[in-house]
Structure formats: structure tokens, C-alpha cells
Amino acid sequence: MDLTLSDEQRMLRESADRFVTETYNADHRKRSANDPRGFSADIWKQFADLGWLALPIREDHGGFGGGAIEIGILMEAFGRGLVSEPYLSTVVIGAALIAECGSEAQKQALLPQIADGSLYLAFAHSERQARFDLADVKTTAKKTPDGWRLDGHKTAVLDGHAAGQIIVSARVDDGKLCLFLVPQGAPGLTSRDFPRLGGGRACNLDLRDVRVPADALLGDGSDALPAIESVVDRAMAALGAEAVGIMQTLLDQTLEYTKIRKQFGRPLSANQVIRHRLADMAMQCDEARSMALRAALMADAEPLARARAASGAKAKIGKCARFVAEQSVQLHGAMGVTDELDIGSYFKRLLAFDTLFGGSAHHYRRYAALGGRAVQT
Structure with missing residues (x-):
């Protein structure tokens, strides 16, 4: 097996190393820590300009079609620089969930916004009783005449306080696990954010009679x-x-x-x-x-x-x-x-x-x- 990097991958590594060495210094980390969101919007804009936010997104959705190796190259550089921007929550997890579960209309609407840096995402899935069991979800989603009603609690939502849209997992009436897009500030959604160990922020979410439209359901309602x-x-x-x-x-x-x-x-x-x-x-x-x-x-x-x-x-x-x-x-x-x-x-x-x-x-x-x-x- 050939494990050598391609020319494009080497260029990506050099670009990421240069950014961490020359741009993302201790002053940037301090400003990010002091920002109420836990990260810098200016740095996020630079990520977009460098094409890093579009890296794993398919080309027909405004991205470059990169894979796990390219993501790993970036994340290793981010580790060296203690980068606290929400790359994991928005790009690695959020964009991937939309690409895997969303309808074509949802992909066309949301993925280009992630690529250009205008949309932050968070994934609200963990619950207190689950103990890292991904199938253990008690949050419920009930069908209503005009959409869905969500009720439940989510813990340790990475960057959830700053996300424009939160992807919430919930059980529907037939027991399937589905994903819903909940906008930040939706009535009935309560967020309590806190600093994360090592940089960045996370939050706990309470969903009490949160109403979302029918098209908030990601995809066709198949088990997610x-x-x-x-x-x-x-x-x-x-x-x-x-x-x-x-x-x-x-x-x-x-x-x-x-x-x-x-x-x-x-x-x-x-x-x-x-x-x-x-x-x-x-x-x-x-x-x-x-x-x-x-x-x-x-x-x-x-x-x-x-x-x-x-x-x-x-x-x-x-x-x-x-x-x-x-x-x-x-x-x-x-x-x-x-x-x-x-x-x-x-x-x-x-x-x-x-x-x-x-x-x-x-x-x-x-x-x-x-x-x-x-x-x-």
C-alpha cells in the first residue's frame, strides 16, 4: 500500500502548517478564548478563503470532494496550534450528516453556506443516560398538523451556543431515529453554554414543546x-x-x-x-x-x-x-x-x-x- 501523500495533499499540509506557525499564534488563541462564542469569526473567514470549509463537501454542492485523509492533515495541524474554531462540529460532523441524510434540496441549500463560512452547525445527540451509546436516545419528535414537536434534553453539544442550525436527533412515533434542523433561538429551546476543557465552548440543551416545520426533518425520515x-x-x-x-x-x-x-x-x-x-x-x-x-x-x-x-x-x-x-x-x-x-x-x-x-x-x-x-x- 502506497502511503505517500499526493502533491495536493502535501500542499494542503504545507498550507495548514504555515497557517498555524505564522497566523494562529498565542494572541489569536487568547482572543478566541475571550470571545463569547469561544472562537474567532475572522479566523473562520480565513478558513473559508483557504477552502478548508469546503474540503470534504462534494463538488456539485460547492466543495472540493476531499476525504478523511485530507481532513486528518488539517486536524493534525489544528492540534499543533490548539485551534478552537468549530471545524469538527460544523464541517466534519454537521456537513457530513447533511450529505448523508439530507434531501437534495437540503443539500443544495445548506452545504454551500457551510463552504462559504456563513452557516455554523452543531450536532445535539448525546444524552445523560446514554453513556456514549449512540442508539440510546430519549428525545421525542411528534408529528403535528404543521410540522413536528420536539421534547427532550441534550448534553455537551459542541459549539451549540453559536450554531445557526442545530441538528437534533429524536425518536419518532414508530421508533426510528431521525434528525431535525432546529434554528438557534427557536421557542422552547433553552441553551446553557460552558467552556470546554482545552478551549472552545459547548452547551446543554432543553427542548420543551419546540415546534419546527415539516421540512425541518432531514431527508425522508429513514432511520438515521x-x-x-x-x-x-x-x-x-x-x-x-x-x-x-x-x-x-x-x-x-x-x-x-x-x-x-x-x-x-x-x-x-x-x-x-x-x-x-x-x-x-x-x-x-x-x-x-x-x-x-x-x-x-x-x-x-x-x-x-x-x-x-x-x-x-x-x-x-x-x-x-x-x-x-x-x-x-x-x-x-x-x-x-x-x-x-x-x-x-x-x-x-x-x-x-x-x-x-x-x-x-x-x-x-x-x-x-x-x-x-x-x-x-
């Missing part, structure tokens, strides 16, 4: 669970690439620090035990990179192979990320937890990664279950 599972598996592959970017940055910064930090007249890196730790960190980074790449390569495979690749990557990268983050903080000593360095911020982002869509323990169980093995809880 297979599409949700597919999109979430792709999102985990993208998150894995982001985690790899963070881990590599922690390794690079720690390596540099141990070269200049002296103890008893010698740099820390002169000690063999420190070199062993750095070597272990490098090995964990390479293992995580391999798993993220495998998940991206399997993103369009048949459902069982795709799901096992995604869960395997999420479980393995979660363990590798924690090891690299903890070693980085420890080797920096007290400096590792101060605001003077970004080490703590990268650590927090990796902790957030481990909980999104389920931690390592959850995905080890899912991986085993998909393989037909008995799983001990």
Missing part, C-alpha cells in the same frame, strides 16, 4: 442511526489526527526544554533515564499516528471494519495521549503547569479528547464486541 455511526466514526478519526498533532508538539517542546534546562551543571537530556522517557514518548506518538492513519484509511470501508478501526484508534490514541501528556508535564517540572507555557493547555485538550465520544475503556469494549468476543465490564 447508521449514518450517525458512520459520521461519528469519521469524527473520531479526525480527533485522533488532532491528538497526534498535540502529542507531537508536546514531544518537540519537551525535547527542546530538556536540552536547555540544566541540573547539576548538565542539561536534563544528558541523563540516560530522561532519554529513555523521551524515546518512550516518541514511540507513543508514532503508534498514535499509525492508528489515526488507519482509521482515516478505513473511513469508507464496510461498517464493521470502519467501526473497529475507529474504536481501535480512539482507545489506543487515548492511552498514548495520556502517557505523552503526563510525561511532558513531569519533565517540565513546575513549569509544566504554569500559564507561561502552553504545556498545560495541550494537556487539557488531550483530556478532552479522551472523553469525546467515549474514552479508551468504552472503545476497548466496543472493539471487542464488534469482533464477536465476550466483553467483561
